[in-house]
Amino acid sequence: MKDVEMKMLERAKQLLESGEVARVIGWKKGEFFYDPTPASFETVDELKDFVYDWFCGANLSKYLIQMSKKEGKTAVFLKPCDTYSFNQLVKEHRIKRENVYVIAVECLAKLNIEAIKEKTDGIVKSVDVEDKDVKVVTTNGEYTLYKPEVVLSKCAVCNKTHQAKDEEIILHERPERDVNRFEEVEKLEAMTEDERFAFWKGQLSKCIRCNACRNVCPACSCVKCVFDNPHSGIAAKANDSEFEEQLFHVIRAFHVAGRCTDCGECSRVCPQHIPLHLLNRKFIKDIDGLYGEFQAGETDEGKTPLTSYTEGDIEPKDVFNGEAK
Amino acid sequence: MFKIAKERLNELYSKIAENMPLFMPIKKAGQVNYGAYEAGVETSVETLKTVKSPKDLFFPQSENMMKFKTEGKNIEVIDIRSEKDAFVLFGVRACDYKAIDVLDKVFLADPVDTYYQSRREASVIVTLACSKVEESCFCKVFGIDATAPQGDVTTWMDEGYMYWQANTEKGENLTAIVKELLDNGGETEVKAQQEATKAVIDELPFSNLDLSKFKPENLNELFNAQEWEEMSEACLGCGTCTFVCPTCQCFDVRDFKTNEGIIRYRCWDSCMYSDFTLMAHGNSRTTQMQRFRQRFMHKLVYYPSQNGGLYSCVGCGRCVNKCPQHLNIVKVIKTLGGKDND
Ligand code: SF4
Ligand code: SF4
Ligand code: SF4
Ligand code: SF4
Numbered sequence: 027m028k029d030v031e032m033k034m035l036e037r038a039k040q041l042l043e044s045g046e047v048a049r050v051i052g053w054k055k056g057e058f059f060y061d062p063t064p065a066s067f068e069t070v071d072e073l074k075d076f077v078y079d080w081f082c083g084a085n086l087s088k089y090l091i092q093m094s095k096k097e098g099k100t101a102v103f104l105k106p107c108d109t110y111s112f113n114q115l116v117k118e119h120r121i122k123r124e125n126v127y128v129i130a131v132e133c134l135a136k137l138n139i140e141a142i143k144e145k146t147d148g149i150v151k152s153v154d155v156e157d158k159d160v161k162v163v164t165t166n167g168e169y170t171l172y173k174p175e176v177v178l179s180k181c182a183v184c185n186k187t188h189q190a191k192d193e194e195i196i197l198h199e200r201p202e203r204d205v206n207r208f209e210e211v212e213k214l215e216a217m218t219e220d221e222r223f224a225f226w227k228g229q230l231s232k233c234i235r236c237n238a239c240r241n242v243c244p245a246c247s248c249v250k251c252v253f254d255n256p257h258s259g260i261a262a263k264a265n266d267s268e269f270e271e272q273l274f275h276v277i278r279a280f281h282v283a284g285r286c287t288d289c290g291e292c293s294r295v296c297p298q299h300i301p302l303h304l305l306n307r308k309f310i311k312d313i314d315g316l317y318g319e320f321q322a323g324e325t326d327e328g329k330t331p332l333t334s335y336t337e338g339d340i341e342p343k344d345v346f347n348g349e350a351k
Numbered sequence: 352m353f354k355i356a357k358e359r360l361n362e363l364y365s366k367i368a369e370n371m372p373l374f375m376p377i378k379k380a381g382q383v384n385y386g387a388y389e390a391g392v393e394t395s396v397e398t399l400k401t402v403k404s405p406k407d408l409f410f411p412q413s414e415n416m417m418k419f420k421t422e423g424k425n426i427e428v429i430d431i432r433s434e435k436d437a438f439v440l441f442g443v444r445a446c447d448y449k450a451i452d453v454l455d456k457v458f459l460a461d462p463v464d465t466y467y468q469s470r471r472e473a474s475v476i477v478t479l480a481c482s483k484v485e486e487s488c489f490c491k492v493f494g495i496d497a498t499a500p501q502g503d504v505t506t507w508m509d510e511g512y513m514y515w516q517a518n519t520e521k522g523e524n525l526t527a528i529v530k531e532l533l534d535n536g537g538e539t540e541v542k543a544q545q546e547a548t549k550a551v552i553d554e555l556p557f558s559n560l561d562l563s564k565f566k567p568e569n570l571n572e573l574f575n576a577q578e579w580e581e582m583s584e585a586c587l588g589c590g591t592c593t594f595v596c597p598t599c600q601c602f603d604v605r606d607f608k609t610n611e612g613i614i615r616y617r618c619w620d621s622c623m624y625s626d627f628t629l630m631a632h633g634n635s636r637t638t639q640m641q642r643f644r645q646r647f648m649h650k651l652v653y654y655p656s657q658n659g660g661l662y663s664c665v666g667c668g669r670c671v672n673k674c675p676q677h678l679n680i681v682k683v684i685k686t687l688g689g690k691d692n693d
Contacts, residue, residue, distance in 0.1 A: 057685075062677065234403060235590075264413035264618035299381055
């Protein structure tokens, strides 16, 4: 990983020094070794805090809505999953593509520090990755964890490849894996209605309505969200009832359906660890089944199943009759 | 001092709950938050940091305040507050207990917030000393001793036992209720644990943050610091840091129409939200940098200047753990604080 970081740093320096770009968006080191923050770097000097490591899970594409409107070109490091969000935002005319220079960077999954802490005792001192082994040193001793169990939920089933790039920095290829991203959705589908309702009720009752899921979501790019708009009639800052808990999430899931790229940021940021990505993935699976396979963000142009009409489109009655499963 | 074997803690909880409602850390759908103890719940008093702090018990995330009914030109105002009978809040850590002081100074100052006051008076608080701390903890910086929290009763826990000591009359009364489950003893064990924990706390990465710069006389300099721009750049403007914070105290009051009149309620608000300062004339904070700055200036400068130097951060580290982009008050303290932070 260090070699990739060095290479990125080198490129960032060149781009800034030559004046080709006015700023570079990447990650900068945090207080610990596991909490980098998205950041923009405008000078070579600022790059001293630049990092790219196992904990750079944050998706940088949404920051480009603002950054691409600034003076001068913005270079950005995008992981495979981030490029889907990027394309989707370009398609929706939220990012000015001509002002962005995309550097596709390799990703061999990102780690979830909370999962690591749960599986170890004591204060975490260091984390190293060797193939499938995650070696953790804490004040209590040493642990070897199985990597797939401590990656971010989005990474556990990721087979994504870069869909946008002006250049790439890939030093280690990631082998294609045999993963089924709908496995968890299928488990929910297999439940009875009552079980499923109980599952979501339990999960959503934890929601503190902090809006982190919405604010981080690249598909949630409305200038004024309906839940913040006092004229919408449903503006609210707290969930006062079960109904409100569900309303917020169901409306959000519907609104991003067909545009959600499955970047997994909603589940990464939720302070209550609500598996929000499952709601969106259910929609993705349904769209695949009803309209043919579709992956949002694969391109930055073209029609999408829910915003275009073809004669072959499924009739609502067939959906409601339960023909489409 | 008394003690009770850990295997018998459920008996202790049941005994208390038979007498009055008991609220404590409960695990639900994988996360631990304060909730009511009842049959079948999974208690988790050993969890160091509940996601939300116990402040909900005094200052709920949303509550109905009053109802208006109009008839012709008359408006009838009906008090619909939900009063809480005496209740026990169990397992409160030292930082969260100190946070109640911070809230008291706001809600119990003149004019007294009677909604908050009634719950405060109804509460019997049992604190729990920390023994396994985390690297994000920095209560020591605020003069808090995590190994000796106050409250009506203080408890400590080690591998085998929970130790119990009443500090107030309310605490004595609670002790009387559970007395039959308690044995004498624990002084030596508690002392040993306190010393061991303190040694760990002294070594924590944030335990020696320097706050000396955060004083009212530096208000303008801090407010105008160039660094706010860079520090706030990645901020999403979500409410996570404010909603998990035990001392954040801002709320919004709104009305909504129902079939039986208009209900006025209040709910937590966040200075990180864009409409927080929206007024009839417009909005006085139009950028996320300004909102971000407000949150930390309030905690480190404004609040202490109005409350005899008491900071309105207790170093619980929740914002350190929970900010989606890893921004937090520690970064602010290090960037703008005294030079001893390097
Ligand atoms: S989802 Fe894939 S590309 Fe994105 S961070 Fe995880 S492993 Fe990397
Ligand atoms: S991030 Fe989690 S807690 Fe916050 S609003 Fe979204 S679902 Fe609710
Ligand atoms: S500091 Fe972090 S938690 Fe707070 S509003 Fe900004 S992004 Fe959200
Ligand atoms: S500002 Fe952060 S560390 Fe301080 S009390 Fe609030 S949540 Fe805890």
